[in-house]
Amino acid sequence: MASGLRITMFLLLAFISASVAQNVTGSKVEEFHVGVVLDLGTMVGKVANTSIAIAVEDFYAAHPNYTTRLVLHIRDSMSDDVQAASAVLDLLENYNVQAIIGPQKSSQAVFVSAIGNKYQVPIISFTATSTSLSSRSLPYFVQATVRDSAQVSSIASIIKTYGWREVVPVYADNDYGRGIIPDLVDALEGINAHIPYRSVIDESAASEQITQELYKLMTMQTRVFVVHMSSSLGSLFFTKAKEIGMMGKGFVWIITDGLANLIDSLNPSVVEAMNGALGVEFCVPKSTGLDNFTMRWYMRSRNDHPNDPTLKLNIFGLWSYDTIWAVAQAAEKTEVTEAKFQIPPALKSLETLEKSRNGPAVLQAILQTKFEGLSGYFDLSGGELQVSMFQIINVVGTARRVIGFWTAQNGISQQLDQSKTNRTYGSSTQNLSIVIWPGGSTEVPRGWEIPTNGKKLQVGIVIGGGYPKYIDANEDSITGVVTASGLVIEIFEEAVKKLPYALPYEYVVFNTTENVSSSYDDFVYQVYLKKYDIAVGDITIRYNRSLYVDFTLPYTESGIAMVVPVKESTNKNAWIFLKPLTPGMWFGTIVLFIYTGIVIWLLELLGNNINVHGPIPRQLATMLYFSLYEEKEMVKRLMSRIVLVIWLFFLVVLKSSYTASLTSMLTVQQLQPTITTVDELLRTGESVGYGRGSYIKGLLEELGFHESKIKPYDTPEDYHNALSKGSKNGGVAALVDEIPYIKLFLADNCKGYTMVGPIYKTAGFGYALQKGSPVIGDISKAILNITGGDSIIRIEKEWIGDQNNCQNVGTISGTGSLTFDSFAGPIIATGVASTTAVMVALIIYFCQNKKLGPGNGDSEEILPHEEHKDGGDERSQCQEEAGDRRMHGQINTPRSKGSNWLPKQAHIYSGIENVRT
Structure with a gap:
């Protein structure tokens, strides 16, 4: 019985074996050779190697009927660019690979992608993120990862949210590090943020070099840094930053996805050194498949890497898994023909390597492959992974926590809600969870600090303008210390006192009297040249100057007016009434x-x-x-x-x-300006004066004044002498200047002059600072506090005097006669009342006539007869006299309440009826 059972089982197994052998023979499996080039000694290389092995098994377990099978040829580039290129050539020559996955670094991918482009072999890298690897110039290079340029918008959105104006990028000096800079600069310019300095660190820099660069960064004002480097270099960088105290309160660190994606895989001491940093990383949606894969990956990793038990799965492991699935699907879609890349032994030259016959078809199939992978929706159309969503993380303790999300459609938000489509670059801190900043603080850093090297801000002050009450300075010949005074200086110093922090500064003199050609434009331009941090003076805010500097809010009133002599109105003749x-x-x-x-x-x-x-x-x-x-x-x-x-x-x-x-x-003594308008000056050909070195000369020329009629003057005394002489005696008929100067002149020369205008609008006086200066907002707020309170009144009274004592300080226009506009209300009321009364009276009159007209009674009897026979004239005269007496009696007799007024015809008619009776 037992022997019979054994015979039956043997026959059954033989039958099954024969059937399987027949099926395999009937459907031949095609091998699709794929090269894999990784840095197997690195953390990313180890993670990807395990993921790739699992991906091949999972794909064909899920697709057992596919007629193609991937055959992987894995090579170790050993983190060397030349070795990576040599491995690729070996794969093309000896293994006839139809596609290559890798290499791992962007610097390796530059040369390898050129080889793939030349011989039409698709190169798919899930780690090379450099923007320079463009699919336009390298159509056979496919980035199965997020390009660096995709994350710059999310970084710019974070910076805009917190209102930082200056950012210093810190990046590795290689293709990977430099690739992000052009896109980062464009994104920051789009939110009006500037890059005052770029910190470039060599890829193989030692600890001393990194420390030296960090000390250089510490001496700068900017405290916002964007770090873009590999995990190995980044670990050393942040460790040194913590050692020298740059991970404390007031600093802002933003890491790109190259570091943020690997936070969980870094050494805990490194993560602790990065505490308080923000970062952007690829957002992976949760799924059951991802959970199952993670469990299997850790079990497989212990066998593959027994000496590295701390190895953790990261996004690159997921991308490598999905990349294998994309290549396997493309291999099934493509009809592969035998392709050989042979190099004759005698030549061994790249020029003899033939192009791949299957490359274009394989590339097209890869680009058309779309599916829901472990990393999310995997779409390589366009030659790169299509991604529009990142999550923002905050490094806290030995891990990281998600504080918000960023999408191209919605900007920043706390919750991932893709239903909104009308908002870009969220700009409110409420869109993010509370951030634990470096030093354990929850207070948002300003983004800048006073330099720690003791260097004071260079405040340029201008002298020689002719108005020492506005600004004046003296330099000690021995110590070189500059002391300044004047209304402009006192407002500036008062504004600095109101700042919520200390702002050390020192004055530097810019003397316009040393060079006649020097002007305020030259003075402001020194700020653009970074000779001064701030230019303090009676500087007019003008459009052409704002192109290269930033101005604070104005601290004086605006406008250009004229100073003209006044004359007494002596025309008191017989017609003065x-x-x-x-x-x-x-x-x-x-x-x-x-x-x-x-x-x-x-x-x-x-x-x-x-x-x-x-x-x-x-x-x-x-x-x-x-x-x-x-x-x-x-x-x-x-x-x-x-x-x-x-x-x-x-x-x-x-x-x-x-x-x-x-x-x-x-x-009362009537004082009238001798000139009331600019047109009057132009019409009479009078000369006008202006302050030497001022832009007003160009303005007068634009208004039509001939250059010979425009005369420059330096001091208020010169203005007084020129106006006293008059245009016919070598002086001027009017002085054109800005209103603050005019008020100061009239305060000292009240009698005999007045201000006419303003004739032109300006923005007033302000302080000039370098573009993107972090202190400009705080100083402007302080100035607004001063000009909106009693401080400005006290300061002006101290330096200019009490302007109320001079009646001529103010705008004078017109003759003082009463105009039609002054009585517009009563005039309109009178006209409307008169017109309305006439219209109502006419309506009443016509309505009454209509009632007494034909068809409403004996109309022929309303009026008296004109002619009568047989003494009709006498009778008519009697009737008229009687009617007149009766009518006058009615007029002279007061009406009783409710009596009606009868028209004249009615009275006549009544008299006629009485006579007839």
Whole structure:
């Protein structure tokens, strides 16, 4: 029985073996040779090697019916660029590989990708992130990883969120390090952040070299650093940074994904040294497949790397896994023909290596492969991994925590919500969780500090401008110490005192009197040349200067005006009574006077007031009388009296104003400017003056003044002498200058001069600082605090004096006569009331006539007959006299309450009826 069972089992196994052998023979499996070039001695190389092995097994376990099988040929480049290129040539020549995965470094990929491009062999790297490896110039190079340029927008968004204005990139001096800089610079310029310095560290730098560079960074103002380097160099860099105290409060460190992706794999002491740093890393979605793979990877890694038990899975391991799946799918889609890359033994030259027959098809299949991998959606279209999402991390303790997310559509947010599509570059700190900054502080660093090398800020001050009350300076001939004074200096020093931190500085003199051609433009340009950190003086904020420096908020009022002599108004002749009103006001008042009289006359006429009947001269006199007086006996209608009340109110206001103005002209000394407009100067050909070295000369030329009519002066005394002489005696008719200077001049020369204008707008005086200076915002706030309170009044009173004592300080324009616009309200009210009353009266009149017209009674009896026979004339005359007496009686008799006023025709009609009766 047992022997029979054994025979049956043997026959069954033989049958199964024959069937399997027949199936394999019927469907031949094609081998697809793939080269893998990694730095197997590095952490990334070890992780990827294990992931690749598992990926091949998982792929064909999931696709048992595929007719292709990847055959991997793994080579170790030993972190050497030449060795990596040699390994690639060996794979092409001796193993006829159809694609190459790797190499690991960007510097290795530069040469290897050129080989793949020349011989049409796809090179797929999941670690080389340099932006210089462009698919446009190297179409056969595929980046199955996130390019460095993809993360610069997220870094710029972090910097914008916290409002930092200056950033120092710290990067390795190799292809990987340098590749990110152009894109980083563009991204920072887009948010108005600047790079004052670039810290380049050699890839093989020793501890002493790194320490020396760190001390150099410590002496700078900027405290925001973006670190872009390999994990090995980054570990040494942050260890040294902590040793010299640069991981304390006030510093900001942002690491790129090259370091951030490997935080969990770094030595705990290194991670602890990086405490407080921010970073951006690729965001991997959680999944069941990822959890299962992670467990299997750790089990496999213990066998593959028994001497490295601390090895941890990272994003590069996931990308290597997904890359194998992409190549395996491409191999199945491509009809592979036998391809041989042979080099004749006698030549051994690259020029004899033939192009791959399958390369274009394999490349196209790889670029079209899209699937949901362990790292997320794996899409290599365009020659690189399509990624638009990062997560922002904060290194705390011996690990990192996620504080927010960044997407190209939504910017920064605490939660990953891809439903919003209208926001880019989130700029609020509320979009991130609380950050533990270096030193354990939760207070957001300013991003800059006073240099620790003791160097004070160089504050340039200008002297020789002619107004020592605004700014003046003295330099000690022995010590060289510069002391400054003046309104400009006191406002600056007051602003520095209000800063929330100490700002050590020293004055440096820029003397405009040493060189006649020197100007304020030259002074401001010294800031651009970095000779001065701040330029303090009476500097006008102008557009052309703002192109190369930044200005604080202005601390003075703005505008350009004229100083002109004043003359007494001596025209007190017989016609002075006309001067209180302008010609336009006289004309308007007369027109309104006549119009009001016509309105009252018409209203009374429609109301059958007998006072408006009679000859035309009498009616004209009545009409004028109505415009001047209101008498009960002459004005009967209510609407007429309303119009008269409004008109008389206007007359009362006009009379009071006229009387006051005429009294002032007759009793008070009238001082009028000799020149009132710039056009008057141009028309008469008068000369004008300006402050030497000022930009106002160019402005006057633009306004049309001939160069011979423009004269420069240096001091207020020169201005006074030139204005006193006048244009005809070699002086000037007017001085054109900025309003702060004019007020200072008038404070000392109040009598005889006045200010006319402003004739031109300016932004006022401000302080100039270097572009992107971190202190400009704080100084501007301090200036706003000063100018918005009592401090500016005290400072101006101290240096300029009490300007209220000089009546000529201020803008003078016009003649002082009353204009039409001054009485616009009463005039409009009078006109509207008169017009409305006329319209209402006409409507009432026509409605009454319509009721008494044909069809509403015996219309032929309304009016008296003109002719009668047999003594009809006498009878008619009697009837008229009787009717007139009755009508006058009714007029003179007071009306009882509720009585009606009858039109004239009605009274006549009543008299006729009585006679007939």
